[in-house]
Amino acid sequence: MMQVTSEEILSGKDLTLYYRTRRGIVKAVDQISFKLKQGKTLAIVGESGSGKSSLANAIYRILPKNVEKYEGEVLLDGVDIMKYDEEEYRKKVRWKKISMVFQGAMNSLNPVLSIGFQIAEPLIIHQGMQKDEALKKAAEALKTVGIHPSYINRYPHQLSGGMKQRIVIAMALVLTPHIVILDEPTSALDVITQANIMNLLKRLKKELKLSYIFITHDLALTSELADTVAVMYAGKIVETSSADVFYRNPKHPYSKGLLESVPALKQKKKINFIPGEPPDLVSPPSGCRFHPRCPYAMEICKKEEPENKEIEGGTTISCWLY
Amino acid sequence: MSYLVDVEKLRTWFEVKRGIFSKPYYIRAVDEVSLNLKRGEAIAVVGESGSGKTSLGKTLVRLYKPIGGKIIFNGKDVTNLEGKDLLWYRRQAQIIYQDPFSSLPPFFSIFRILEEPLLIHKIGNERERREMIFEALKNVKLTPVELMASKYPHMLSGGQRQRVAIARALILKPSFIVADEPVSMLDASVRIEILFLLRELQKNYGISFIYITHDLATTRYFSERIAIMYAGKVMEEALSDEIIERPIHPYTQALLRAIPEPDPENRKVIKEIPPGEPPDLVSPPSGCRFHPRCPYAMEICKKEEPQLREISQNHFVACHFAENFLKK
Ligand SMILES: Nc1ncnc2c1ncn2[C@@H]1O[C@H](COP(=O)(O)OP(=O)(O)OP(=O)(O)O)[C@@H](O)[C@H]1O
Ligand SMILES: Nc1ncnc2c1ncn2[C@@H]1O[C@H](COP(=O)(O)OP(=O)(O)O)[C@@H](O)[C@H]1O
Ligand code: SF4
Ligand code: SF4
Ligand SMILES: [Mg+2]
Ligand SMILES: [Mg+2]
Numbered sequence: 091m092m093q094v095t096s097e098e099i100l101s102g103k104d105l106t107l108y109y110r111t112r113r114g115i116v117k118a119v120d121q122i123s124f125k126l127k128q129g130k131t132l133a134i135v136g137e138s139g140s141g142k143s144s145l146a147n148a149i150y151r152i153l154p155k156n157v158e159k160y161e162g163e164v165l166l167d168g169v170d171i172m173k174y175d176e177e178e179y180r181k182k183v184r185w186k187k188i189s190m191v192f193q194g195a196m197n198s199l200n201p202v203l204s205i206g207f208q209i210a211e212p213l214i215i216h217q218g219m220q221k222d223e224a225l226k227k228a229a230e231a232l233k234t235v236g237i238h239p240s241y242i243n244r245y246p247h248q249l250s251g252g253m254k255q256r257i258v259i260a261m262a263l264v265l266t267p268h269i270v271i272l273d274e275p276t277s278a279l280d281v282i283t284q285a286n287i288m289n290l291l292k293r294l295k296k297e298l299k300l301s302y303i304f305i306t307h308d309l310a311l312t313s314e315l316a317d318t319v320a321v322m323y324a325g326k327i328v329e330t331s332s333a334d335v336f337y338r339n340p341k342h343p344y345s346k347g348l349l350e351s352v353p354a355l356k357q358k359k360k361i362n363f364i365p366g367e368p369p370d371l372v373s374p375p376s377g378c379r380f381h382p383r384c385p386y387a388m389e390i391c392k393k394e395e396p397e398n399k400e401i402e403g404g405t406t407i408s409c410w411l412y
Numbered sequence: 413m414s415y416l417v418d419v420e421k422l423r424t425w426f427e428v429k430r431g432i433f434s435k436p437y438y439i440r441a442v443d444e445v446s447l448n449l450k451r452g453e454a455i456a457v458v459g460e461s462g463s464g465k466t467s468l469g470k471t472l473v474r475l476y477k478p479i480g481g482k483i484i485f486n487g488k489d490v491t492n493l494e495g496k497d498l499l500w501y502r503r504q505a506q507i508i509y510q511d512p513f514s515s516l517p518p519f520f521s522i523f524r525i526l527e528e529p530l531l532i533h534k535i536g537n538e539r540e541r542r543e544m545i546f547e548a549l550k551n552v553k554l555t556p557v558e559l560m561a562s563k564y565p566h567m568l569s570g571g572q573r574q575r576v577a578i579a580r581a582l583i584l585k586p587s588f589i590v591a592d593e594p595v596s597m598l599d600a601s602v603r604i605e606i607l608f609l610l611r612e613l614q615k616n617y618g619i620s621f622i623y624i625t626h627d628l629a630t631t632r633y634f635s636e637r638i639a640i641m642y643a644g645k646v647m648e649e650a651l652s653d654e655i656i657e658r659p660i661h662p663y664t665q666a667l668l669r670a671i672p673e674p675d676p677e678n679r680k681v682i683k684e685i686p687p688g689e690p691p692d693l694v695s696p697p698s699g700c701r702f703h704p705r706c707p708y709a710m711e712i713c714k715k716e717e718p719q720l721r722e723i724s725q726n727h728f729v730a731c732h733f734a735e736n737f738l739k740k
Contacts, residue, residue, distance in 0.1 A: 131679070137599045250689045280460035280626065285670035285685045292682055307600055310629070310672040315679055333676035351604045352674050353629040355656060361633060363605040367569050 098165075099301050100126040100149075100188070100269055105162035107148040114372040115158050118144035120325040122162075123398065123406075126269065131295070131302040131315045133333075135348075136322030137368050142305045143193055145322070146271050149303070150190045151179055166269075180216060189262040193273040193305075196254035199246040205232075206242030209261050217265070231260040234298075235290060252283035256290065263294070271303045276311070288314045309352050313337060321345050324369050324379040331405040341401070342409050343384045378410065386411055416486055416620045417449040417472070417588055423480035424464075424471045428694075440693045441467035443644040444481065446720065451587070452618040454611070456631035456652070458667075459641030460690055465624045466510075468641070469590040472622065473505040474498060485588070503533050506581040510593040512573035516565040522549075522576055523561040529584050548579040551613060571602040575609070582613060589614070590622045595630075607634050628671055632656055640664050643691050643701040646720055650727040660729045660737045663702045700732070708733060 107119035118141040126132045134142050147153060149164060164172050171183055192198075200208055209231055210224035219227070229239040235256040246254060255275065262270050272291070276284040292315065294300060304315045312319060319336040321329045321344065329342035340346050347364035354361075366383040369375055375382050381391040388410060396408040424442035441464040449455055459465050470476045472483060474490060483491045490501045509515040516525055526545045530536060536544060549557040552575040565573055574594060581589055591610060595603040611634050614621045623635050631638050632652045639649040640661065648661040659665045666686050672678060686705040691697055697704050703713040712732055720730040723738055731737070 137601060252689050280690070281628075281670045282460070282666060282685055283689055285672075285683050286687065288672075289682050289685065292679070308672075309600070310674045313674050313676055313678045314672050316676075317679065333679065337674055337676045348601060349674065351601055353604075353627075353633060354673055355629045355632070355668065355671055356673060358632075361604055363603075363608070364601040365605070367571055367602055368599060 097128045098125055099128045099167060100303075101165045102149065103163040103165075105145070105148055105164060107144050107153075107160050108158040109144075109154065110156045110158040111372070116371045117325045117374065118371060119148050122325075122327050124320055124327065124330065125318075126301055126303060127317070129295075129299055129301055130317040131304050133304045133306065133312045133316035133319045134322055134327075135306060135309060135312050135319060137307055139368060139371070140322040141325040141371070142307075142322055143273055144325075146190065146273050146303065146305055150184065150188060150271055151176075152190075185212065185216065185265045185267060187267055188269045188271065189265065189267040190271040191258055191262045191273060191275050194278070195258045195261075196251065196278065199254060199257065201246055203245075204242065205244050205246070205249075205257055209242075209257070209264055212261075213264060227264050228260075231264040232257075234263055234294065235260045250283075251279055252286060255279060255283075255287055259287075259290070259294075263298070266298070267300075269301045269303070271305070273305045274307070275304075277306070277308075284311070291315060309348060321348070324374045325371055326379060326408070327406075328380065328409065329405065329407045331403070335403045335405055341405050341407050341412065343386050343411070344380050347383075347385075378408075414487070415448040415484075416451045417447075418484040419445065419447045419472065419481070420484075421446055421481040422468070422471060422478050422483065424467045424476050424478050426467075437694055440644050440696060442471060442478070443696075445641075445644075445646050446481075447639060447646065447649070449588070449620045449622065451620055452615070453637070454614055454621040454623060454635040455637045455639060456623045456625060456635035457639050457641055458625055458628050458631060460626060462690060462693070463641045464644040464693070465626075465641060466592050469507060469592045469622065469624050473507045473588075473590055474501055475507065499533070503584050504586050505588040505590070506584065506586040508574075508577050508581050508589065508591040508594050511597055512570050512577055513565075513597070515577055516573055518565055520564070521561065522554075522563050522565070522568075525565075525576060526561075526580055526583055529580060533584060535584075544583060548583045551582060552576070552579045552609060554579070569602075570598050571606060574598060574606055578606075578610060578613070582617070585617070586619065588620045588622075590624065592624045593626065594623075596625070596627070603630075610634070628656075628667060640667070643696050644693050645701060645730065646728075647702070647731070648727075648729045649720070654727055658727075660723060660727065660734050661702075661731050662706045662708055662737070665737075666705075700730075708737075 102124045104121045106121055109116040136142050163170050206225055206228045209228035213219040213224040229242050232239050237256055276287050306312055316333045318332055320327045323344050329345050340349050350362040364383050377393050378391040378396055381387040390410050396410045398406055398408045400406050401412050421444045422442055425438040425440050427436045429436045457465055471478050493501050530541050546557040549560055554560040554575050595606050638652050638655045640647045642663050648664045659668050670685055688705045699715050700713045700718050703709040718730045718732045720728050723729045723734045
């Protein structure tokens with residue numbers, strides 16, 4: 091049993107999501123465990139295809155039709171919400187307790203609907219709110235993200251990329267959730283706009299006492315929000331460390347390799363790369379999934395999968411070196 | 413000094429027609445850009461999305477024809493070349509594109525993809541072409557070469573496809589290569605490896621190289637000089653270390669501040685960042701194009717356009733008040 095402490099607002103245990111495809115079964119989320127503390131940010135980092143968005147979708151229960159397996163435990167305030175049926179999940183959890191900013195959402199705003207209506211629509215449809223009240227909520231949400239409420243009548247094409255991203259964040263905040271899942275919230279934006287959005291997210295976290303799950307492939311950007319960093323590789327979390335430990339003294343060989351490949355601007359550090367490429371999730375390598383690329387791989391790594399274990403400094407790791 | 417590539421006040425504008433009767437308007441993607449490049453030198457062109465980088469790159473290799481300015485290549489004016497002369501230039505100047513998924517024709521084998529430029533330029537007989545293709549594959553470390561040559565693009569990973577694109581650019585032994593965001597679509601752990609490879613080949617063959625990117629953090633490792641573009645213009649240009657350690661232009665300074673470094677202290681601070689976003693290039697701001705966002709803007713900035721000028725040795729800046737920022 092995982093220990094539940096009062097400050098733990100969300101946690102997952104053995105969360106699993108497999109997809110069925112013509113090529114075989116894609117093990118996108120494979121028995122993942124995580125903990126999110128109240129008012130903190132848990133960052134999920136990993137390369138493209140490592141399963142980050144799938145993990146988010148598993149938590150938020152937005153699933154495609156071709157699900158092969160979906161199981162595990164997700165505790166929200168100590169209650170296992172995996173046991174909820176869809177109706178219960180929608181009424182009690184989605185938007186009210188947990189909301190999500192989807193990857194690429196700013197590019198899928200509906201071009202023919204006004205901003206205000208798009209923010210208000212889910213409130214009317216899913217929460218049964220009156221139109222007037224929903225629009226009022228929408229205007230408030232806009233103000234929260236630094237956009238003048240008069241923008242409620244505008245259309246997406248009249249807005250810049252940074253503003254669209256603010257709108258998408260406003261949508262997630264409209265029912266004052268406690269937890270917001272941010273899936274690559276700035277990846278389509280340029281650096282200065284990205285920095286402005288990160289400032290906004292920091293401010294909102296403090297003012298609204300939010301807890302974030304922050305998903306990104308960018309390790310430098312991760313450090314702008316993360317209190318804890320969880321590193322995903324091929325459908326698994328291989329290391330979870332506090333940000334201080336992760337950036338100063340990463341433990342897992344994959345974490346080390348990733349950090350070494352991040353160019354530093356202001357210091358002249360040496361950069362390096364991890365040879366090879368991430369595996370296919372239909373037939374991941376046996377044993378430790380990182381073994382074909384790992385400079386420390388031993389015989390056992392090819393055969394047996396390392397268990398998750400807690401080591402000093404509160405780090406959880408799966409690697410035979412520890 | 414003699415440059416391999418010398419670009420003067422280059423202008424690439426795109427005409428957009430709204431209707432038959434209304435007047436067309438122009439997107440000023442590249443507006444009076446001057447740059448030069450020595451033999452074997454690498455320069456990075458850094459800018460945000462839409463700042464005109466791709467348009468500049470395509471104009472430099474003459475996939476676009478500029479509406480003004482000059483491109484001098486090896487002492488020869490190539491600005492308006494056509495027909496056979498243009499074909500000659502296109503053999504000397506190659507471009508590598510951002511997207512390794514769409515830049516390779518899907519129904520060609522890798523062998524055929526690499527043979528194509530040789531056929532277009534009527535180079536070698538069958539046996540010689542075969543040797544050149546295998547040599548190129550070896551250069552970009554796609555081995556075993558016979559096996560790789562027989563594959564099709566969809567059988568390769570993103571990193572491998574970009575290696576093919578690099579091999580295709582190198583096979584004509586060009587003296588000038590433009591790489592337009594060559595790694596931005598690749599996995600983080602693969603990017604650095606491809607950049608190392610490009611740098612190695614560029615140095616080995618003494619190629620003059622323009623590395624276009626929005627990622628300032630990588631430039632220091634892969635280029636001698638950096639040019640910072642904003643809204644179709646070069647705002648600052650200097651040696652790579654100089655730009656990063658002593659940025660002068662307010663835009664460059666903001667950019668440097670905005671770029672995150674991997675440091676767990678970051679989460680505790682709010683950064684000072686100029687508001688707003690880059691202008692559209694149909695009607696860019698008057699005077700200095702950065703003035704609506706610049707914390708130091710004065711009256712003159714709205715009226716007069718600052719020219720790119722040498723502020724300290726080999727450090728060029730387009731700002732009316734560059735000297736003030738130099739002292740700090
Ligand atoms: N609906 C689906 N059906 C089948 N396979 C899927 C589906 N969605 C995702 N996958 C596969 O699952 C794996 C994980 O994908 P996911 O989108 O979760 O990765 P990610 O880490 O978010 O990547 P990115 O950084 O590119 O967003 C990939 O191999 C992907 O191709
Ligand atoms: N072929 C084209 N026709 C019309 N407009 C274009 C064309 N190519 C680019 N543009 C416009 O020119 C500007 C600069 O674009 P681009 O050179 O692609 O910038 P970057 O590569 O820095 O993102 C943008 O406003 C873009 O929409
Ligand atoms: S378990 Fe073995 S292969 Fe995997 S990361 Fe650790 S040392 Fe490397
Ligand atoms: S010219 Fe004026 S507006 Fe432009 S960067 Fe310099 S101070 Fe700022
Ligand atoms: Mg994703
Ligand atoms: Mg471009």
